[in-house]
Structure formats: C-alpha cells, structure tokens
Amino acid sequence: MGIVKISESMHENLRVAGNALGRSINAQAEHWMKVGMLAEMHPDLDHREICRLLVQAELAGGLDLVGAINAPQGKPRAASAPKGKH
Template sequence: MGIVKISEQMHEALRHASGALSRSINAQAEHWLRVGMLAELNPTLNYSEICRLLLEQESAPTADVGRDEFGKVA
C-alpha cells in the first residue's frame, strides 16, 4: 500500500461519489483507477463493458483472466 497525492478537488469528488455509492473513499478511488486503467488498455470498450469485465475478473480464480500478456482483453 502506498500514499498517492491528489488535488483537493479530486478528493472532494471522491468523497461525494463514495457517499452516494456507499463505498469508502479508498474503495471509490480504487474503482476509478481500475476503470480508468481498463479504459486506457481497451479503448474500444464502453463503461458497461468495462464494468462487466470487472465483475468477471472478480469471480475468476485469477486476477489476469481475460487479458493477454500486454493487459489487453483477450
């Protein structure tokens, strides 16, 4: 675990979203990081497809299921 410095505006957005979505601030930040990372690695996927992929990964026995060696969805 590490410390990541973010702007006050981003922290406020995280606080607002975490309250609305019943997540901790850290869980909300991690969610946004995972979605953003997958969006960059897979630019053809929309938000719904990315969420589906996250759900599939969560139920898979390993965290890298569905990805090739470059992190792209296989």
C-alpha cells in the first residue's frame, strides 16, 4: 500500500462519486484506476465490457494483471477464471 497524491478537485470528485455509488474514496479511486488501466491496455473494449470483466474477475478471485496483459485476442482475464463464455 502506498500514498498517492491527487489534486483537491480530484479528491472532491472521488468523494462525490464514492458517496453516490456507495464506495469509500479509496474504493472509488481504485475502481477508476482499474477501469483506466484496462481501457489503456485494451482500447477495443468499451466501458460496459470492462465493467463486465471486472465483475467476472472479482468472482474468480481478483484481476490477474499479468493475465490481463498477456491475454489472447486482447481480452483481459480473471485470476483462475472459470471456463465458459466471457
């Protein structure tokens, strides 16, 4: 764990979004970072697809960053993802 310095305006954006979505400021920041990371790594995916993959990854035990980087056909994968349709 570490400390990330952000602007006051971004902190306020995190607070508002976190409150609206029932997340802590830290949980909201982590969510945005995961979405942004996947969006940069996989520009062919839209927001809906990224969110679906995050849910699948959570159900499978968390996002596999190495798998997400090396996934075939540019699709990120979950750690120990169950077999089946993505």
